[in-house]
Structures are given as structure tokens and as C-alpha cells.
Amino acid sequence: xxxxxxxxxxxAGVLSASASVYAADKLEEVKARGVMKCGIHPGKAGxxxxxxxxxxxxLDAELCxxxxxxxxxxxxxxxxxxxxxxxxxTALVTDEIDMLARSTTFTATRDGLNGVDVTIPWFYDGxxxxxxxxxxxxxxxxxxxxxICTYPGTTSEKNINDYFESHNLSYSALIVEGSAxxxxxxxxxxxxxxxxxxxxxxxxxxxxxxxSANIILPERISKEPLGAYVKQGNDAWRQVVTWTAMAxxxxxxxxxxxxxxxxxxxxxxxxxxxxxxxxxxxxxxxxLDNKWAYNAIKAVGNYGEIFERNLGKGxxxxxxxxxxxxxxxxxxxxxxxxx
Amino acid sequence: xxxxLYNRKVRDTLIQLVFFAVICFGIxxxxxxxxxxxxxxxxxxxxxxxxxxxxxxxxxxLIHFDPKTSTHLIAWAAGMVNxxxxxxxxxxxxxxxxxxxxxxxxxxxxxxxxxSLCLVEYVRNVPILVHISVWYTLSLMLPSxxxxxxxxxxxxxxxxxxxxxxxxxxxGLMASFMLITLWIGLFFFVKKHVSTTGRCLVSVxxxxxxxxxxxxxxxxxxxxxxxxxxxxxxxxYGWTLPPEFIMLIIxxxxxxxxxxxxxxxxxxxxxxxxxxxxxxxxxxxHNIVMNxxxxxxxxxxxIPPMTSIYINVLKAAALGSVVGxxxxxxxxxxxxxxxxxxxxxxxxxxxVSYGFLNLILAAIMGRFNKAxxxxxx
Numbered sequence: 001x002x003x004x005x006x007x008x009x010x011x012a013g014v015l016s017a018s019a020s021v022y023a024a025d026k027l028e029e030v031k032a033r034g035v036m037k038c039g040i041h042p043g044k045a046g047x048x049x050x051x052x053x054x055x056x057x058x059l060d061a062e063l064c065x066x067x068x069x070x071x072x073x074x075x076x077x078x079x080x081x082x083x084x085x086x087x088x089x090t091a092l093v094t095d096e097i098d099m100l101a102r103s104t105t106f107t108a109t110r111d112g113l114n115g116v117d118v119t120i121p122w123f124y125d126g127x128x129x130x131x132x133x134x135x136x137x138x139x140x141x142x143x144x145x146x147x148i149c150t151y152p153g154t155t156s157e158k159n160i161n162d163y164f165e166s167h168n169l170s171y172s173a174l175i176v177e178g179s180a181x182x183x184x185x186x187x188x189x190x191x192x193x194x195x196x197x198x199x200x201x202x203x204x205x206x207x208x209x210x211x212s213a214n215i216i217l218p219e220r221i222s223k224e225p226l227g228a229y230v231k232q233g234n235d236a237w238r239q240v241v242t243w244t245a246m247a248x249x250x251x252x253x254x255x256x257x258x259x260x261x262x263x264x265x266x267x268x269x270x271x272x273x274x275x276x277x278x279x280x281x282x283x284x285x286x287x288l289d290n291k292w293a294y295n296a297i298k299a300v301g302n303y304g305e306i307f308e309r310n311l312g313k314g315x316x317x318x319x320x321x322x323x324x325x326x327x328x329x330x331x332x333x334x335x336x337x338x339x
Numbered sequence: 340x341x342x343x344l345y346n347r348k349v350r351d352t353l354i355q356l357v358f359f360a361v362i363c364f365g366i367x368x369x370x371x372x373x374x375x376x377x378x379x380x381x382x383x384x385x386x387x388x389x390x391x392x393x394x395x396x397x398x399x400x401l402i403h404f405d406p407k408t409s410t411h412l413i414a415w416a417a418g419m420v421n422x423x424x425x426x427x428x429x430x431x432x433x434x435x436x437x438x439x440x441x442x443x444x445x446x447x448x449x450x451x452x453x454x455s456l457c458l459v460e461y462v463r464n465v466p467i468l469v470h471i472s473v474w475y476t477l478s479l480m481l482p483s484x485x486x487x488x489x490x491x492x493x494x495x496x497x498x499x500x501x502x503x504x505x506x507x508x509x510x511g512l513m514a515s516f517m518l519i520t521l522w523i524g525l526f527f528f529v530k531k532h533v534s535t536t537g538r539c540l541v542s543v544x545x546x547x548x549x550x551x552x553x554x555x556x557x558x559x560x561x562x563x564x565x566x567x568x569x570x571x572x573x574x575x576y577g578w579t580l581p582p583e584f585i586m587l588i589i590x591x592x593x594x595x596x597x598x599x600x601x602x603x604x605x606x607x608x609x610x611x612x613x614x615x616x617x618x619x620x621x622x623x624x625h626n627i628v629m630n631x632x633x634x635x636x637x638x639x640x641x642i643p644p645m646t647s648i649y650i651n652v653l654k655a656a657a658l659g660s661v662v663g664x665x666x667x668x669x670x671x672x673x674x675x676x677x678x679x680x681x682x683x684x685x686x687x688x689x690x691v692s693y694g695f696l697n698l699i700l701a702a703i704m705g706r707f708n709k710a711x712x713x714x715x716x
Contacts, residue, residue: 175398
């Protein structure tokens with residue numbers, strides 16, 4: 001009995017001690033650990049897919065690599081941890097991961113309520129609906145009374161409800177948790193349409209027996225700025241993630257690529273010198289090496305290169321840059337000035 | 340003082356008090372710790388969200404649920420009703436199937452017993468999630484809505500489910516009252532009749548039907564049939580049972596019945612062989628000995644393990660979300676959680692709900708167990 005009480009008291013003591021450790025900023029923690037833990041999608045074509053050797057590629061995965069390169073000067077110092085849509089934000093709050101790059105939409109509710117902070121949009125997406133060609137449907141208006149498959153734990157469920165309500169259309173939802181089951185349900189006409197972000201639908205369509213038999217309807221029923229989240233209250237770390245993403249966009253604006261970044265080190269343009277750390281102290285201001293942006297670009301290339309490699313011409317998805325082009329080319333990408 | 344501490348009763352009470360205090364301390368500590376951490380992380384907590392509009396659709400709800408107006412609380416209730424409906428049907432099916440499989444397994448007919456053996460061994464050794472996936476995939480192989488199996492325009496079967504005509508009885512108040520009193524009276528009569536004569540119920544059932552018909556004839560209820568009809572994308576009107584619900588019930592019932600069959604078989608085999616031999620020696624037929632002698636005795640040891648199988652059936656409702664059947668886990672622990680972001684509150688509600696339902700189930704089984712115990716033990 002004495003032993004039991006002693007154990008209980010010691011146990012409680014240890015627990016409270018561990019709970020009340022003052023948390024320093026995440027940046028120091030990551031540096032001390034020597035590896036960055038990044039939460040990603042278990043498998044989404046173009047965003048996060050593991051190859052046979054377990055190397056992750058994709059728009060999201062490369063952002064993680066870029067951040068690791070900026071922090072450690074080595075893109076391989078990242079540990080990828082797959083997340084489902086339910087536990088992804090909780091994992092940030094409980095310090096299971098340092099950053100979340102899992103095609104997660106920036107919303108006011110998430111930013112305000114869940115103890116997490118947004119960084120910058122990494123991919124401008126929008127929710128769409130996919131139907132079979134044979135239905136002969138060309139717009140959402142014609143889907144009155146249809147059954148629509150949605151995915152759980154995403155904003156799509158609420159968006160579809162809002163859209164149909166505001167357009168006075170009726171529908172019935174079918175929320176199928178298993179992605180295999182969900183695909184099977186759509187293919188077997190258990191539901192008339194499936195809804196998700198356009199990028200996810202396109203990725204999904206690639207895996208279907210006959211991709212061309214499905215059309216993604218033109219309407220985008222929501223704005224889905226996807227990007228990386230970090231835990232709230234870690235400002236230094238949030239700045240690192242945010243500005244690393246900015247640096248990759250800035251690199252594209254300046255025409256700096258993975259191939260020519262070494263030769264750009266001797267470039268005498270002030271803007272390039274500040275970005276690549278040959279002048280000024282931008283990196284040091286963030287608590288990083290001055291070569292941070294150089295390391296990130298060297299590891300994964302600029303935004304345009306990453307996009308084309310994973311989603312655009314260099315991939316099977318053949319996505320248009322659309323909104324994800326530089327502001328000078330009709331898109332929304334606009335890096336803040338590096339000065 | 341010394342002797343006071345060594346008094347057994349006092350010591351036992353003290354130990355229990357200390358133990359209870361430690362547990363209370365633990366729970367309080369974790370709750371406070373969670374609260375502090377949530378506050379530090381900027382998480383708002385509370386249950387106000389229950390009264391906000393849900394704003395999502397539930398694919399199949401037995402109570403009226405309208406995403407335009409219903410709150411998260413109603414969504415939870417819809418999930419509860421779905422869970423209970425699923426559990427009641429699945430538990431009844433499990434019991435019937437388990438009994439069949441057990442009797443088959445014990446039969447002297449080689450084919451019957453081996454078929455049962457194979458079924459039980461296959462079903463029991465495959466994870467329940469796989470069963471659900473397989474049955475769901477099978478249901479998807481049914482024709483799509485436009486090519487639905489048509490049963491002479493009265494009901495339709497497609498991979499959107501089974502659509503049957505809905506029937507509405509419009510009894511007057513008087514007739515309803517009379518019928519209900521009649522049925523209650525009959526129930527007590529039957530109970531007495533069976534306990535005194537041991538007669539089978541066919542005659543009583545016949546009487547019930549006839550009396551009900553008589554009342555119906557006297558009061559001529561307004562009865563209206565509504566046939567299901569294909570309108571646009573789906574069958575409207577009528578009443579549609581979705582494939583998710585049906586398949587989940589089939590998958591969970593077969594899986595649990597395989598476990599139950601072994602429980603029943605074991606309990607029957609535990610009854611000494613002499614009982615059956617004595618019955619047969621008296622010239623009583625095998626199945627009558629089984630029904631009147633063996634199974635009543637086996638029931639004592641069947642009920643407790645069956646209770647835990649039933650509890651597992653109820654909890655399996657949560658697996659419905661994999662194929663799109665929304666029980667409490669799908670509504671409160673799924674969509675509501677995701678839309679409001681109140682993870683801890685939603686999960687607590689889900690836990691308490693399942694706990695509550697299972698305690699009720701356990702209480703019912705406990706009463707049943709008491710009633711079945713050997714008198715005089």
C-alpha cells in the first residue's frame with residue numbers, strides 16, 4: 001500500500017513536471033532536434049506521394065524539404081508523418097509534428113479556434129464537383145436532387161451544403177470515410193457526383209479505369225487556399241515557414257532556378273544578393289543561416305519548377321497554373337519584397 | 340490507535356478511501372491539465388455549439404433532420420436513433436443466426452455440421468472491417484438507379500437501396516386506444532396461458548390477428564399507400580432503406596453470430612450427455628429434448644458471454660462511417676467535430692453516449708440473466 005501511494009505521488013509529480021516545462025519557440029526546438037517533423041497527406045497525387053524507395057515527392061512534400069533545407073542546409077533532415085484529416089490539426093497542437101503541409105484550407109475558424117496559425121497560401125484551389133460524362137450534366141444547377149459523395153473531416157461537406165442551400169437546390173449527402181469505398185461508390189453510381197477540391201478530384205480521376213469518362217464541372221463553389229499550418233504562439237517558426245515559401249516564389253519572379261542558383265551567387269543585383277545571402281542579413285534576422293534561401297532553392301527549385309514537376313507539364317496530372325501563376329502572368333502568387 | 344488501525348473493517352475502508360482519492364486526484368489532474376493546455380493553445384471550449392445550426396446533411400436519418408434548420412444536438416439525436424435502430428436489428432439477427440449455426444454444428448448430419456464449421460471458422464477469423472468492406476462492395480454491384488430491379492412497379496432494388504411503398508395508417512383516436520388496450524390485455528393473457536399450459540402460440544397469434552382485423556373493420560381506418568417513383572436522380576416517395584444500413588447489419592450480424600455460435604455450442608456441450616440420453620430413453624424426440632431440456636439449462640452460461648458480444652455489436656455501429664452510415668461517431672464524432680473544431684467536447688459526448696447505451700443493454704441482459712437463473716440457487 002505504501003508503495004502504491006509512493007508510486008502515485010511520484011507519477012503525478014513527474015507528469016506535472018513534464019506538463020509545465022516552459023515551451024521555447026519551435027524554431028529552437030527544431031534546430032536542437034536536428035530533424036523537422038512534417039505532417040503530410042498519406043497519398044495525394046501531385047501533393048504527397050511516396051515512391052518505391054520511400055522518398056516523398058509532391059507540392060506539399062517539397063515545401064517540407066525546402067523548410068528543412070532553409071533550417072539545416074540539408075533537405076533530407078525532414079521526417080514525414082502521414083496525417084488523416086481528423087487528427088491533422090490536433091497533431092500540431094500536441095507537438096507531434098512541427099508543420100502541417102497537407103492540403104489544408106486556411107479558414108477563420110481553424111485559425112481562430114484550434115490553436116494553430118496559418119502561413120501563406122501554397123496552392124490556390126477551389127471546390128468542384130465531378131460527374132460521369134454519361135449523365136449529360138454540364139453545371140451544378142442540373143444536379144437538383146442528386147446524391148453527392150463527400151469526404152469526412154474536410155470543409156467540402158459544409159461548402160456543398162451552403163451552396164445547395166443558397167441556390168435552393170436539394171441534394172442528399174453520402175459521407176464515406178474509406179477512400180477506396182468512396183471511389184467504388186462513385187464508380188458504381190451509388191452517388192451521382194463526388195465533391196472535393198479540384199486538385200484532389202483531378203488526382204482521383206487519374207486513378208480511375210477511364211479518366212476521360214469523368215468531367216469536373218466548371219463551377220468552383222468555394223475558395224480553398226491550401227497551405228502550411230504551424231502551432232500558435234511560435235512566431236519565429238511561423239516566420240521561417242512563411243518566408244521559405246515566399247523565397248521560392250521570389251526565386252521564380254527573379255528567374256532563379258535549381259540549375260542556375262550557383263551562378264546567381266555571383267550576381268551583382270542587390271535583390272538577388274539579399275535573397276541568396278551574399279549581402280545583408282535577412283537569414284540571420286530569422287534566426288537562420290544567411291544561405292537559407294539559397295539552400296531551399298538548391299534543394300527543390302523555385303515555385304514554378306516545383307509546380308511543373310509535380311502537377312503541370314512534367315506530370316501525368318497536367319494541371320494549368322491558373323491562379324497559381326505569378327501575379328505578372330495573371331495568377332495570385334506575389335512574394336513580399338526581400339529587403 | 341494501534342488496535343484501531345489493525346481493525347480489519349477500518350483498514351479495508353481506509354485502503355478503499357485512499358484508492359478512491361488517488362483515482363479522483365488523477366482524473367482531476369488530467370482534466371485541469373487539459374483545460375490549462377487548451378487555454379494556453381487558444382482553444383475555446385464549451386458546449387454552446389450544440390445549439391448552433393449543423394449545416395451538413397446526414398445521409399440516412401430515421402428522425403426528421405433538415406440541414407437548413409437542425410442543430411448539432413438534433414444531429415447527435417439522429418446518430419443516436421441510427422445507432423439504436425442498427426443495434427436492435429443486428430442483435431436480434433445475431434442471436435437467431437448464432438443459434439442456427441450452433442445447432443447446425445451440433446447436428447449429426449455430416450454436411451450440416453461441416454458447413455457450419457467452415458462458416459464459423461471463416462467468418463470469425465476475418466477482421467470485421469474487411470467484412471464490412473466486402474458486403475458494401477457487393478451492394479455496389481447491384482444495378483444503378485436507372486436499371487433498378489423492378490418488382491412490378493411496387494418496389495425497387497438498386498445500389499441506392501431497397502425502395503418499398505410507405506404505408507400510412509390513419510386510425511382514429513378511439514380505435515388506437517382500443518387496439519393498444521387489446522394488445523396489452525392479450526400480452527398478459529398469453530404470458531399466463533403459456534406458463535400454465537406450455538402450449539405453442541399459434542392459436543394465440545391467430546386470435547390477435549383476428550381481433551385486430553375486427554377492430555380495423557369496425558373503425559375502417561384510412562390507409563394510404565405511396566409507391567416509390569423514380570424522379571430525376573433518385574427514388575422519391577415511398578420508403579428507402581439504404582444499402583449502407585443493410586450491409587452494415589449483415590456484416591456485423593454474421594461476424595458476431597460466428598462468435599455467438601461458439602458460445603452457444605460450448606454451453607450446450609457443457610450440459611451432461613446423460614440429460615439427452617435420458618430424454619431419448621423416455622422416447623422423446625431429439626429436437627424436443629433439445630428445446631425443452633438442454634437449451635433452457637445451457638442458457639445460464641450463454642447469457643453472460645452473449646452480453647459482451649451484444650455490446651460489441653452496438654459498438655460496431657461506429658464502423659458504419661467507413662461506408663457512409665452515420666451513427667453517433669459519424670454525426671457528433673465526425674461531421675460536427677470537423678465543422679465546429681470542438682474535438683474534446685464531441686469525443687466526450689460520443690464516449691458518454693456509447694457508455695450510456697451499453698449500460699442500458701447490460702442492465703437489460705442482467706435482468707434477463709436473473710430471470711433465467713436456476714431457481715433455488
